[in-house]
Amino acid sequence: MDESQNLNxxxxxxxxxxxxxxxxAKGWYIACPSRELHPGKAKSLEICGQKIxxxxxxxxxxxxxxxxxxxxGTDLGIxxxxxxxxxxxxxxxxxxxxxxCQDIPCQSAIPExxxxxxxxxxxxxxxxxxxxxxxxPEGVAEFDELKGKSIVTVHDKAxxxxxxxxxxxxxxxxxxxxxxxxxxxxxxxxxxxxxQSGNVIDFTLQGEFPKTTRRERLGRKILGDTYEYSMxxxxxxxxxxxxxxxxxxxxxxxxxxxxxxxxxxxxxIQPIYVAEKRTGLFGxxxxxxxxxxxxxxxxxxxxxxxxxxxxxxxxxxxxLSLDTPLVKYxxxxxxxxxxIWSKDFNITK
Numbered sequence: 001m002d003e004s005q006n007l008n009x010x011x012x013x014x015x016x017x018x019x020x021x022x023x024x025a026k027g028w029y030i031a032c033p034s035r036e037l038h039p040g041k042a043k044s045l046e047i048c049g050q051k052i053x054x055x056x057x058x059x060x061x062x063x064x065x066x067x068x069x070x071x072x073g074t075d076l077g078i079x080x081x082x083x084x085x086x087x088x089x090x091x092x093x094x095x096x097x098x099x100x101c102q103d104i105p106c107q108s109a110i111p112e113x114x115x116x117x118x119x120x121x122x123x124x125x126x127x128x129x130x131x132x133x134x135x136x137p138e139g140v141a142e143f144d145e146l147k148g149k150s151i152v153t154v155h156d157k158a159x160x161x162x163x164x165x166x167x168x169x170x171x172x173x174x175x176x177x178x179x180x181x182x183x184x185x186x187x188x189x190x191x192x193x194x195x196q197s198g199n200v201i202d203f204t205l206q207g208e209f210p211k212t213t214r215r216e217r218l219g220r221k222i223l224g225d226t227y228e229y230s231m232x233x234x235x236x237x238x239x240x241x242x243x244x245x246x247x248x249x250x251x252x253x254x255x256x257x258x259x260x261x262x263x264x265x266x267x268x269i270q271p272i273y274v275a276e277k278r279t280g281l282f283g284x285x286x287x288x289x290x291x292x293x294x295x296x297x298x299x300x301x302x303x304x305x306x307x308x309x310x311x312x313x314x315x316x317x318x319x320l321s322l323d324t325p326l327v328k329y330x331x332x333x334x335x336x337x338x339x340i341w342s343k344d345f346n347i348t349k
Contacts, residue, residue, distance in 0.1 A: 013315055017236070018333040019164045021264040022343040024048045025336040027199070027235025028122060028129040028140045029260050030270055033155070037062060037128060042086055044077025047130055048261055048341050052119065053077045054128060057084030063097035064119040064130045070101075071114070098134070117340070125153045125256065125272050132339035141200060141234035143242060143254050143274065150277040154291050156298075158270045162310045165259030165267040166333055169239050171305055172231040173203045173325040181304050190325050194332065201332045203325055204230040204245075223247040236333045243297060253294040271298060 017023050029047050031054050037043055042055035044067040051067040053076040061084070067075055074090040081087075085094045085102055094103040099116035120136040122129045129140050161168055171177070175190070194201040206228040209220040224247050232240040239257040244250050256272040275290040277283075319327060 010315060010317070012313075013317060015330065016334050017336055017338065018166050018330045019314055021164065021261065024132060024261065024339045024341040025236045025333070026132055026339045027237040027336075028131055028136070028258075029237060030258050031064070031121075031128040031130045034123050034126055034128055040081045042077055042079060042081055044075050046262075048132070049263070050132075050341050051075070052130060053079075053086065054121065054130065055081050055086050057081060057097070059084055061097070062121045062123060062128050064121050065095060065097075065099050065116045069093060069095075070116060125151075125274065126155065127258075127270075127272075132341045137197060137199075141232060141238050141240055143232070143240055145242065145252060146254065146274065146276060152275050152277045152287055152291065154273040154295075156271040156273065156295065158268055160262065161267050161269060161306070162265060163267065163312050163314065165261060165269070166236060166330075167312065167314045168267060168269065168309050169233060169236070169257070169259065170326055170329055171309070172229075172239060172241055173205065173329060175205055175207075175325070176322055177305075177308075181308070192325075192328060198332070198335055199337075200232065200234045201329070202230060202232050203329075204228065205325075222249060233329070233332065236336050243294070251290065253290060253297065255294050255298060273298075 014020070017025055031045060031047060031052065032043060037054060037056045039056050039058055039060055042053055044051060044053045046052070052064055053067040054062055054064045056062050063084070065076065065086070067077055069076055069088040069090065071088065071091060071093055074088050076086055076088055076095070079087050079089045082094055085096045087094045092105050093101055093114065095116055096102050097118060099118040101110050101114035104110055104114070118134045120131040120133060122131070122136070122139045124140040189206050191204045192202060206226060208226050209216060209223070211217045211220055223244070227247065228245040229241065229243045230245060234240070237259045241255050241257070243253040245252050254274040256274060258270040258272065260268045262268045273291045273294045275287045275294070278287050316326070316330070
């Protein structure tokens, strides 16, 4: 929405990082599906407004650099992979995965400025992820329940919303809207835990199933007296949702929301369904059913929430005590580390 609306009567609350299009926090952002990058192939793409080249060396490892050659600015995505380096198509300068120029065919001396910014990469959930720094403190976030296990992932179709991803991400911890928007009459209690580095925060919401309607009483008999779900936020750009926690007769369901700002006012969201890989034909069937149930649960809520986030001018000036999870989330985002992809890195870091 237009930020200039009603500025005299409703001044817009500005924050350091939260809902700030000029800042990109350090975190993992999707580059492309792993299957699109075979050994010896390169691909240039835009991530958070930055042109990045990713290439897979002969050793199978993915590397990422600023896309434009420091010589004359040719896009390295049209170059060729040479071993574990990439050569510019124009004058064949070769750069390794750390961005250092290793070879200039026309001369032996390499200029001091012949280097590129490199970026850490990770491959997880069938995707290539890029981190806006040469090294990342840890890999892409995982579910505690699935660590060390073989998993199956399904990527739904990515889509865009007309607001900042920090706002979209709060949907999972806004317990009030379960009643007002989705007509789910559950009072949720919040508990939270933040890791030592401050880049990951877990929100767990738990409540007792009501028993006023026939559907609610049936759900209580099948699933138990209480309902619980958790949201793990990593770097303010990845949300890991675990549904159906600690209920009877049903294992937990897992999905990931990966967010990437694509332009001021536009956010791309990639839904990913995740399930433990089970063995045998029956195990395969159970895994597929869990993935299907996860998708159905997501689609049951997606359309109604979309009406909100495509028509919002987020301005938290009249918060309630019930909004405590949202306040804690905004505080969490505002203490994240600012990346070099930010428009004004020196001022905001």
